[in-house]
Amino acid sequence: MHLLSLGVVFGLAASALTAAVPHSHIVHEKRDATVAKKWVKREKLPADTRLPMRVGLKQRNLHRGHDLLMDVSHPESPNYSKHWNSEEVVEMFAPEQSTVDTVRTWLIDSGIDASRITHSDNKGWLAFDATTEEAETLLLTEYHLYGHVDGHMTPACESYHVPKYIQEHLDYITPGIRLLAPNKRRSKRTFRAKNGFAPLLSKAMSGVLAQTSIDDLSICDQLITPACIRALYGIPEVPEYPNNQPRSDNSLGIFEDGDYYAQEDLDLFFTNQTRGIPAGTHPVPAFIDGAQAPVPVWEAGGESSLDFELAIPLLYPQTVTLYQTDDLYNTFSKYPPGLFNNFLDAIDGSYCTYSAFGETGNDRMPQLAPSSRRVKQLIFSEPLSIQPTPIPLVFKASYSVVFTNQQRQCNEFMKLGLQGHSFIYASGDLGVSGGGPNENPIDGCLGPYGSIFTPGWPVNCPYITVVGATKIYPNHTVYDPESAVVDPLFDPWSIPYSSGGGFSNIYPRPSYQRDAVQNYFGRHDPGYKYYRGNDSFGANGGRYNRLGRGYPDVAANGDNIANFIGGYFTKNGGTSASTPIFASIINRINEQRLNAGKKVLGFLNPALYNNPGMLNDITNGSNPGCGTEGFRAVGGWDPVTGLGTPNYPKMVKYFMGLP
Incomplete structure (x- = not known):
């Protein structure tokens, strides 16, 4: 599935400006400028470039996911290894039907024909293809081509807007603010002869x-x-x-x-x-x-x-x-x-x-x-x-x-x-x-x-x-x-x-891993200042999050x-x-x-x-x-x-x- 034709991307960019944002809309996502330090914003995407739009719908019961997984994974649980089938998983976490209907209606009312909208098998996504002009009109934004220092290209916007009544039903929309560059874990060295x-x-x-x-x-x-x-x-x-x-x-x-x-x-x-x-x-x-x-x-x-x-x-x-x-x-x-x-x-x-x-x-x-x-x-x-x-x-x-x-x-x-x-x-x-x-x-x-x-x-x-x-x-x-x-x-x-x-x-x-990590901190001082939770990121010169999931x-x-x-x-x-x-x-x-x-x-x-x-x-x-x-x-x-x-x-x- 060709998601973007770069030949089209390098064409002359349209000069249309993003429409003024009405009071009925709100910024759903905006990129932090610090995450784009290795990206260069390039030309605006032509209006007829086609984009594969995906709308991530809010799912139900995700707050229960951890406990449900522990129930079938912890060796002391009476339900150990009693795994679910895919239909049971879909049913547990599928978005509310009202969420699906509300977002679909918004898309149709915004000019996306119903026949173009598909619903994923896991019920979590609505997908459709759209021209850049359609996507910009829908999200009140502008799409540009961004280039990474490693040569990777991706279309993205700096922020996008949705109606206020829609926001509670969405996780995020792509292509959107994300600058996706693959980072393959390369071997540390290879000798050839x-x-x-x-x-x-x-x-x-x-x-x-x-x-x-x-x-x-x-x-x-x-x-x-x-x-x-x-x-x-x-x-x-x-x-x-x-x-x-x-x-x-x-x-x-x-x-x-x-x-x-x-x-x-x-x-x-x-x-x-x-x-x-x-x-x-x-x-x-x-x-x-x-x-x-x-x-x-x-x-x-x-x-x-x-x-x-x-x-x-x-x-x-x-x-x-x-x-x-x-x-x-x-x-x-x-x-x-x-x-x-x-x-x-x-x-x-x-x-x-x-x-x-x-x-x-x-x-x-x-x-x-x-x-x-x-x-x-x-x-x-x-x-x-x-x-x-x-x-x-x-x-x-x-x-x-x-x-x-x-x-x-x-x-x-x-x-x-x-x-x-x-x-x-x-x-x-x-x-x-x-x-x-x-x-x-x-x-x-x-x-x-x-x-x-x-x-x-x-x-x-x-x-x-x-x-x-x-x-x-x-x-x-x-x-x-x-x-x-x-x-x-x-x-x-x-x-x-x-x-x-x-x-x-x-x-x-x-x-x-609660006991294992607590034992680590109780018996071994890493020797660095730390912060407690992402809300206090870097506070007091901290180098790591003392409360976070530890790995490996x-x-x-x-x-x-x-x-x-x-x-x-x-x-x-x-x-x-x-x-x-x-x-x-x-x-x-x-x-x-x-x-x-x-x-x-x-x-x-x-x-x-x-x-x-x-x-x-x-x-x-x-x-x-x-x-x-x-x-x-x-x-x-x-x-x-x-x-x-x-x-x-x-x-x-x-x-x-x-x-």
Whole structure:
């Protein structure tokens, strides 16, 4: 679905002025100028440019969402693992019919023909396409093209107005004030070299690698292989299945956007680093908006290669399902890029049923994400599609986006948790500074002096499981305790890297982590001034919100990972590596629970915090950023490595003992 034609955008802008705002209208949203420091306001959009308008309706019962999710997720609840189906979730949170009718009538009375307005399957959105002239008349605003420093383009306005009687029925409208630039969590460094080895590896190390078997654990402090991961966390090499066959309804879901794998890389990795995984093994495609993969080896991306080269060896012969959003052309040429909006659209079905620009559903390729109507049958599911495909119960992602509709998306993760899905995300690679990898330290931090720690998104949402990164320090072994990742900038091609962590400015501390975080503050003084709640943001020189949701929740190894990208051997790293490791473990445990006649784990955090002894506590390292050392890893939960790294045998014993 082409959401914006840039060829039209670059045409001559119309010179019409926004009409005077009548007393019957009120500003619904206005952008804070400080959030647009990396954007340049460009030409006004031509009047005939067509925009995909989406109206977010106020939903019912969201205040009950947390308690409802805890009821099916806390191991001491009598309703543990009794997950809801999608119809039950829609019914609980759907907007009041009066809200739908009032907003629809306003749109029709404002000149939007009723036949152009569609209602999403989850009942939370009204969608229609409109010209810029129609949108400006409707919202009493002006749309301009905005350019980001990374080259990304998006249409937006500085503010918009709605009738006063309408305001109580709306969350927000897009395109609106949001400047959406994707911020993919990039690996902290990648070394490439011909002939199989990276140039920065010593000749001695290259010789060792050339003569080392895939089971050798002596080099794990220099290169993390699948054998190292299994040894670190006690993971059996071959999962046990009844009749030696994995289930067909349990697949690990991995989200990718703007980054694509090459089959040649996977085959090189399977041949050189694993046994028993045949060449040609690949993820199951579940493409959204015309995405295409694999790609030629020279177009391969590090994120996808890293994900599949970590997950498949830990799961095989279980499958991995690829939720690829968009193809290469559209990822960089249209608004908005896939990111979580397209993914969540596919989950609730509104994407597939929304028509605009002469297209309905997917663009070009007749492949979509699976139907949410099948959620109750799956171990992680999702939306109405042309070709319904089961969605895995466990889902991993390592991407982020900075925007102001975080609460709306966070509530969607809550709803999916109610349906039994486990969403697992990377905590980020810049410690407490939270900005993109191309930003300087001040730009990555908050406040006028760049001194306030920056919580990431979506990792500050309390309804997902966030994974930080650890490493084996030099001259240590897989049998020694790991440490938090701290890798400073050391060459022109590297990215300074430390495990993301901190405290949310939006979400208060959830009940499931109350005792763990209180214990952290009671026993360990981080050494920084703090503020209490976003209403007192930065007060008295505070660097972080003492009352916010803490993250990460857990950790796993994310440094010096063996990897093939673009046909070359590399070492790679990032919390993007830690996340598929943890997600694969959860998927294997789900397989065992299903085979035992039990339900899948769903939202993990209440159980993890209820029994932290099944994780390896990490007590060394920190996550520097914003000109500080950041937080330190200490005994118990900490905002660097969370509760710790997985201990697979203990996790299996605990989770298999739950109903």
